[in-house]
Amino acid sequence: MRLTIKNVSHRYDQVEALRDIDLTIEPGEVVALIGPSGCGKSTLLSIIGGMLAPTSGEVLIDDQAKPEGCLNPLTYVFQDFALLPWRTVAGNISLVLEDHPLSRAERDARIEEVLAQTNLSDFRDAFPKQLSGGMKQRVGIARALAVRPAVLLMDEPLSALDAQTRILLLDEFSDLFARTGMTAVYVTHNLNEAVRLAHRVVALRRRPGTIKEIHSIDIPIQDRREGLPELVAHEGALWNLIRDEAIAADKELENVA
Amino acid sequence: MSRDVANSSSENADNKVRFRATGFNPKANPVAAWASFVVVIVLWQLGSSTGFISDLAMPSPVAVAEALWKLIVSGDLWRHLGASLQRLAVGWILGTVAGLVVGFMVGMFTWARSPGVALVSALFPIPKIALLPLFIIWFGIGEPSKFATIAFGVFFPTVINTFGGVDNVARNLIRMGQSFDMPMWSVIRKIILPGALPTILSGFRISSSIAIILLIAAEMIGAQYGIGALILAAGQLYQTDQLIAGVVVLSLLGLCVSWLLGRLDRWLLGWR
Numbered sequence: 001m002r003l004t005i006k007n008v009s010h011r012y013d014q015v016e017a018l019r020d021i022d023l024t025i026e027p028g029e030v031v032a033l034i035g036p037s038g039c040g041k042s043t044l045l046s047i048i049g050g051m052l053a054p055t056s057g058e059v060l061i062d063d064q065a066k067p068e069g070c071l072n073p074l075t076y077v078f079q080d081f082a083l084l085p086w087r088t089v090a091g092n093i094s095l096v097l098e099d100h101p102l103s104r105a106e107r108d109a110r111i112e113e114v115l116a117q118t119n120l121s122d123f124r125d126a127f128p129k130q131l132s133g134g135m136k137q138r139v140g141i142a143r144a145l146a147v148r149p150a151v152l153l154m155d156e157p158l159s160a161l162d163a164q165t166r167i168l169l170l171d172e173f174s175d176l177f178a179r180t181g182m183t184a185v186y187v188t189h190n191l192n193e194a195v196r197l198a199h200r201v202v203a204l205r206r207r208p209g210t211i212k213e214i215h216s217i218d219i220p221i222q223d224r225r226e227g228l229p230e231l232v233a234h235e236g237a238l239w240n241l242i243r244d245e246a247i248a249a250d251k252e253l254e255n256v257a
Numbered sequence: 258m259s260r261d262v263a264n265s266s267s268e269n270a271d272n273k274v275r276f277r278a279t280g281f282n283p284k285a286n287p288v289a290a291w292a293s294f295v296v297v298i299v300l301w302q303l304g305s306s307t308g309f310i311s312d313l314a315m316p317s318p319v320a321v322a323e324a325l326w327k328l329i330v331s332g333d334l335w336r337h338l339g340a341s342l343q344r345l346a347v348g349w350i351l352g353t354v355a356g357l358v359v360g361f362m363v364g365m366f367t368w369a370r371s372p373g374v375a376l377v378s379a380l381f382p383i384p385k386i387a388l389l390p391l392f393i394i395w396f397g398i399g400e401p402s403k404f405a406t407i408a409f410g411v412f413f414p415t416v417i418n419t420f421g422g423v424d425n426v427a428r429n430l431i432r433m434g435q436s437f438d439m440p441m442w443s444v445i446r447k448i449i450l451p452g453a454l455p456t457i458l459s460g461f462r463i464s465s466s467i468a469i470i471l472l473i474a475a476e477m478i479g480a481q482y483g484i485g486a487l488i489l490a491a492g493q494l495y496q497t498d499q500l501i502a503g504v505v506v507l508s509l510l511g512l513c514v515s516w517l518l519g520r521l522d523r524w525l526l527g528w529r
Binding site for chain 2 (some may be wrong): 049051070071072074076078080082084085093095096098099127129147188
């Protein structure tokens, strides 16, 4: 499914968060949005998924090529997991299927399928508070996959995890994208994640948020490994691109929540 | 290097590091809890037996137990307790249901928010018993005026707790539901209601104790039967043993209500 972002601008009261963003995300492509805090990357992701109405501009989706059985074309994976603490792992996945006309058997089959895909089958009856952060995010991924999304919208999905878990999940994401050819928009401030997962890395500039540069990485995702010299070079280039912005962001007093 | 350290430490006069994080950590002790009851009752009985506590001012525990037993055997207790429980149940349920509905609306809809908060803030501080005479004019001296007093008293804290609970449901969970295109009714039923439930249930503890206070007050103002009427009548006849027996029944009633709410908590909030 193709996503077209046309002339999107957004203001929060006095602050101009995004200005004239134009971007097309092709089917099967993983696009990473990077930039220092306050550059509007999360705002843009909210606008793409229809969770925030832009001040001007629009986002178009081409409905032709939805995957089979797709219940929710634009599906988020959240930084804070957003799991219901009163539901089990299976219950949290069931939650997003219950309002669709699926038979009980179809629903259970989907739950089993995504649990198996994320290696959570043994944890189906556990409650979120019993799970580690990494497991919680796997539940978030399983829940997103259960609705067979056309585009995954991932909002810093690894930022709340410790460094070791991050490495493990990064490999799993990389497998997922390589295996399924999933279309995804991946917001991160971690350049390493961006160069491991994305076909194109969109670097944003801040105040107002505009696209500074779009950086293509031509290595197939399944061939990318930690420490691959080309990837390190890409990471270095991206860092040079956003370094000054990051320094400015770091020195700024907080004036927007 | 490590050898040097070991040498120097053995030569110096070492002081053990003192453990400083003591106290501020009270623990539960069920034996002490029950023992405190026993101690108070034994001291009270001793005071009465030795004449230190005048019988007229405060009957002995044994006398209270006898009075309670008489009330049970004669069946008077059940008549009074039955009338009280019925008022308590009807009044509390009316007030709670209305309070939950209004609380949810105030918690969720902009149009209900400011008017609801303004009215509740203005009416909440009124001692509801002051309205009993008005309710008697409206509904008569019988049961409906007592139901109305209790319901009115229960209504306001329930509204405040319910919308507080709804406000406290994590916004990210609601946004998650919306991002999966869950219909509004599903978001309310599966996300907001369970998320607000802990606050609502702790509100039940407040509202149930308010209901008991108003029940007794209403029964003292005008009722033939009821624990409040029993206590008032005993006081007018200087039957302090029966009076204290009525108070003991109230204490037991409060404990039962709190036990029931505890069970409800465990049943509905097992996930915590």
